[in-house]
Amino acid sequence: MEARAQAINSLLRTHRLQILMAATGGGHVYKMVQKEDAIKLKGLSTEDHLLYQCIARAGNVGIWTKDMKRRTNLSQPRINKIVKFLEEKGMIKFVKSVQNASRKMYMLSELEPAKEITGGPWYGDDGKLDASFIVEMQGAVMSFIRHQRVCTAIEVLEFVEENKICTLSTPLQPDDMALLLNNLVYDGQLESKEDEEGALLYRPALHHGLESTPLTACPCGVCPIIHDCVEEGPISPSTCNYYREWLDF
Amino acid sequence: MSRTRAMLHAADVPAAPGGNGTCAELELELRRVEVRSPLVGQPGTTVLVACHTSSGRVFDPITLGMEDADRLTSHSARFTLFTPAARLSCLEGVACHVTLIPVAGAAQTLIGWGVGSCWFMHYQFLQLSSTMWACQDARAGEYVLQCDRRGGVHPTIMIIMLSTGAVFVVAIALAVLAYVRAARRTTRLRARLSGLAAEPGEAAPKPVPMYQLELGREGGAVGVPPGHQGPTVVVSSEGSLLMLAKPEAVGPAQPVQESTVARALLYHGTQSLGDLRRSAGLPLPHLKAALLVLMQHNCVASWLHAEPPNLRGESRVEQLYEALPRAMLHGLHAPRYLIHVKDSLGATAEAVALKLLQHGRLRLDQVVAALQSEDAAAASQGQGEEAQTTPQRPALEIQAALLRLVRSRLVERAPVCHLPPPRREVHPNARKKKPATKPGSEEEAEQLRARAQDQAHAAYHAVRFKIPTDLVETAVPARAPDGASLAHEPARGGLGTSGAQADGSVGGKRTAGHSTPQPLPGVEEAANLPAANILWRVSLEEFNLRLRNEAIADHMGSRHGPAAGAVVAGMLAAHAARLREAGAPAADGERTVLLSEAEVARAVAVHEPDMAGAGPAPDVPGTLSSLAAEWASPVVAAGDPPAGARQYSLDIAGALGALRQGHLEVLLHDRFGPEGLRIWRLLRACRQLEQKQVADFCMMDAKDAKVKLHAMLKAGCAEGGLDVPRTADRAPSRTFYLWRADVRAACAAFTIELFLAAGNLHARLAHELSQRAELLRVLDLVNAGLAGPGALAERASDFSRIKRVTTLLEAGLLDVGASLALFLGD
Structure with missing residues (x-):
């Protein structure tokens, strides 16, 4: 023994x-x-080791410094000092969370941040939406769907992978592609329908909607103060400048 | 609006008698002044009334103290006057200026000179037979002019002249008596027009001026009619909803009594005469007269309500009155309705429809007399060849035009005033399960009473579009005498059969498989009523339904091609024909009945010349099958082709919902941009989401999503009130706040904005016309032949501007009315 x-x-x-x-x-x-x-x-002290274990336990979602304090019962200055030491040694790294941009999150340096932290492939390194990348992807996807007439998200994903349109380190997942396609549906560029097996089919929208209505064609339709407009009031249809401009076109 | 029509269509302007410029002078009296202002309650306040003609002052200025008022409240005073008669020469107009002068403080002008609608022209007095002309200003003042159109000394004045001396007091009494008799005469005339005191064989009625109703200005909820299934019409206290009760206000008359009664009914709901008297605050004779006018113009419905008998077996019966705001709003479609009637049924039918619109409800003999007298007046005023080429229309031609309108369901019988009030619709979720009623119990009696109520209304609906038997025998063949083609008449009416067959009165052929419904009690008697006892009115509700169906067909046509539009229009027409055969209301059902390909093809063949233009006839079976296979298509296939013929139905509610959604989305795009529209569509697809989820799914920045969501919440398009706490302490920081798209609320908000826009367009139109009142007066004179065209040439630019402006505003008003048809059409 x-x-x-x-x-x-x-x-x-x-x-x-x-x-x-x-x-x-x-x-x-x-x-x-x-x-x-x-x-x-x-070469790590007991406290250093304790904090390192705490960060390692958080995995690829990282841990906030306040949470470290709560779990290790160490003081905040001490935690800051240890974190700085571990970061200099290359054992942990700082990551920026898209959900809470103001929080200081740390994880082991050898881990890849989770999707919850980075926001997925549609977010850039700065934690913001990569609008230009999204627009480019949408254009490529739209041209493919127009050519195919009807297709599923998996087929679109295969097309993207085969043609190496997306050069991200992490490959696109079906969920990411579905998110992109659904946004095109919400923008009125695509239409979707469930097939017999429950998979969503996408096709280009046949009709892009009305361009204007009788309400939006007259000044009242776009007037931000329509509810304050009363006859003989300070804002009235008789004295309305929008009407004057509309009628004096 | 009447002025605008006069300007755009010179033929519509009432020509002044003696078009060569020689016309008789008129004598006018100022009979009444009514003011409504808080200043009235202040002691010592006086009212100054001064009137002008185009050439100078008329009547001496009158100063009235509150002690002179014959009716005085804390905020209103009414003065009855007997001014010396003043003369109004040809080409002149007259207007009055009413000012309240308090002891201390600034004077308040209730009616100023600048109000164009308060000017009465000489020829207007001559043109219409009414001798009382009222001007009501929006700032709550009114004066009434009385005119002696014969050009001589008015009888009332004669009495005063004879009475100078010892019998002065008696003369005054006689004058008052003459005034009361005149008022009674007016009331009787209105009563006869409304059919409540109808006397068969009576002469043609005298035209009644149109009235404007101002709804919802004082806030509160506008009354919702029974059976209302569309979005609730709520008018905020800030927003003014100014609607035309009728398409045109002919002349400047706006009696205050009618608008007071309409307002009281709208704000207080259905009331008996006694309750209405208290809420409106009007004397009984005025109240009755106003009610009759409103009923005549289909703005108020009358129901006969019978209380259950008490223990002594006595049953209290009273008449209830209910405002019909939707019927008033349907008046927005009146110009479109007239164009539709003229295109489909010809000019005579249009003239009949116009008369019915002007008068509200008329008997056939009244329509004939009114049109013939109009023709006679036109012939007598015409010059040279024109007078000879416009002969008086024969009565049979007018009768045939009316019958065509009834067969096309564009005109219907006016409901009788002894119908019971309709039962209130209870939402299915609010219905309570009741145990089976015991024989002889109070519950059973109530059920029987409710069933009787339903049967009475069903009996009216069964004969609503039924042609009286005595008219069918005398009717001329259905051919428009003015040359208009009637080939599309059944199609326009949404029929698949001829008018007589669809009507059911002559040789109605039943489709195989449809059992003949049992006749309802009361239908037989109503159907056999002689034509002389039936009042007719235009069915704007039916026309509203057609506008809606046309919009659905157009929407499908724009989405899937013209052939699809034609097929959908055919399905709707075939559905309407089926409903008519079954005697069901035209708006019944959220989905069409199952229709065979052949049935749709027949309906399309009738519709095709209109729907598909000059293109080839649509392949109906192919179009139907492709529509049924389309994504999110309202056309649904049923049946198995190998076993039997394939049938199709159209989801009317779904198609209408998609159409409304399209209108809403345009507004959302304009208000909140493409991101806002994306959020709206996401919330509609996912029901309810948290703010962060909205941002993630829409691929938006969380802050932007928050701004958009709150803007949509403020506009009433999104609902954000659902809180789901994550912990038992319900701490806000640990609570999910869910958002969802509230389609119903958004539709209601959109409808209210449509109302506001319509009111604003109308107000702006009135403002533009009042600003150019002088120009319009010149135009009226030119159109009446009392001034040369050179008078207009001097102000050509002003004329072209007012023409452009009024065209734009009127077109906008019509389009907004068509949108309202979509959102109110249920």
Whole structure:
């Protein structure tokens, strides 16, 4: 028993072993640490190690510094100091979340940020929507659908991959393509319908809607203060400048 | 609007008698002045009335104290006057100026000189037989002029002249008596016109001037008629809804009583005469006269309400009155209606329809007499060859035109005044399950009463478009004497059969498989009523339905090609024919009945010349099958071709919804841009989403999405009130706020904006016309032949501007009315 304890302590000192709490029963579980990882952890204090483990546990969604404070019970200046130290060593990296741009999020440097953090392929590195990329993709997709007449999101995705239209490091997923196509539907450029198997079919819109209505053709239709307009009031149809311009075209 | 028509269509302007410029002088009296202002309540306030003619002052200025008023309240006063008669020469007009002068503070002018509609021209007095001319200004003042059109001394004045001396007091009493008799005569005339005191064989009625109704100005909700299924018409207190009760206000008469009664009915709902008297605050004779005028013009419905009998077996019966705002709003389509009638049924039918529109409801003999007297007047005023080429229309021709209008469902019988009030529609979700009623119980009696109410209304609807038997026998063949083709008449009416067959009165042929419905009680008697006892009125409701159907067909045509439009129009026409055969209302059902290809083809063959223009006839079976296979198409196929013929139905509600959606989306695009429209479509597709989800799914910045959503919420297009707390403490920071697109609310908001736009267009039109009143007077004189064309040449640029402006405004008003038909047409 004593020899075993010495061995465990030795491995713990060299960061080759990690003690974890068992999920059931309250006992301890031991996990071996790879040699490369152990080398990285060499020279870390207990607090540094604690914070590193906290960040590692967050995975690819990252963790906010305030959450680190809550989980480790360390003071904020101490956390800031440790984070800076770990970042200099290249063990963790700062990521910008599209959901909360003001929060400082950290994750292990070797991980790729999750879609929730980056916003997916339609967001640029600055955490904002990449409008030019979206417009280019929409144009390519529209020309393909016009050519095909009717197709599904998977077929569009295959076309994009085959022709290497999208050069992102992370390949586009069917959900990403469906989002793009649905936006084209909402813009009135495409029409969609479910087939017998429940898959959505897309085709170019036959009708692009009305250009104007009798209401929008007269000044009242675009007047922002139509509800304040009363006869003999300060704003009235008799004195309306919009009407004057409309009638004196 | 009447002035604009006069300007654009010179033939419509009433010509002044003695077109060569020699016309008799008139004598005028100022009979009444009524003012409504808070200043009236202040002690010592006086009213100054001064009148002018075109050449100078007329009547001496009159100063009235409040003690002179014969009716005085805290905010209104009415003065009855007996001024000396003043003369109005040919080509002159007259107008009055009414000012309230308080003891302290600034004077208030209620009616100024600049109000163009308050000028009465000499020839206007001659043209119409009414001797009382009222001017009501929007600032709540009114004066009434009485005119002696015979050019002699007015009888009332004669009495005063004879009474100078010892019998002065008696003379005054006689004068008052003469005034009361005149008022009673007016009331009797209106009563006869409304048919309530109809006397068969009576002479043609005298025209009644049109009236304008101002609705919803004082805020509150405009009353919703029974059976209303469309969006609720709510008018905000800020917005003024100025609607024409009738297509044209002929002349400047706007009696205050009628608008007061209409307003009271709109704000207080259905009322008995006693309740209405209290809410309107009018004396009983005036109230009755106003009600009769409103009923005559189909703005108010009258119901006979019978209370259940009490323990002693006595049953209280009273007449209820209900305002019909939608019927008033349908008046917006009147110009379009007249054009439609002229195109499809000819000029005589148009003249009949115009008479019915002007008078509200008339018997056949009244229509004939009115048109013939109009022809006689035109012939007597015409010059040279024109008088000879416009002979008086024979009665049979007028009768045939009326019958064609009835067969086409453009004219209907006016409802009788003893119909019970219609049952209120209860929303299906609000209906409660009731246990089965026991025989002899109060519940059973109530059910029986409700059934009787329904049967009475069904009986009216069964004979609504039925031609009296005595007219069918005397009717001339259905051929327009003025040369208009009647080949499309059934198609225009949405029929697949001839008028007589569809009407059911002569040889109605039933389709195989349709059982003959049991006759309703009361239908037989109503059907056999002699023509002399039946009042006719235009069916703008039916026309509204046609506008809606045309819009659906046009929409399908623009989306899937003209052939699809023609086929959809044919389906709607065939559906209407089926409903007519079954005796159901034309607006019944959200989906057409199942129609065979052959049935649709027959209907399209009747419609095709109009719908497809000069193109080839549409391949009906092919078009139907391709429409049924289309995505999100309202045409649905049923049946199995190998086993039997394929049938099709049209989802009317769906097609109408798509059309409304199109109109809404244009407005949303204009107001909120393409991003706003994208959000709206997303919310419609996904029902309800959180703000962040909206931003993600629309690929928008979260801040932009928030701005758009809140703007749409403010405009009433999106609903953002659904909160879903994530924790039990309901902390706002841990709560989901869901957004959704409220189509119903958006449609209601859109409808209100349409009302406001229509009101504003009308107000601007009135303003433009009042600004150019002098020019219009010159134009009227030129059209009447009382001035040379050189008078217009001097102001050619003004004339062309006012012509362009009025054309633009009137066209806008018509188009807005057509949009309203879409959003109100249920």
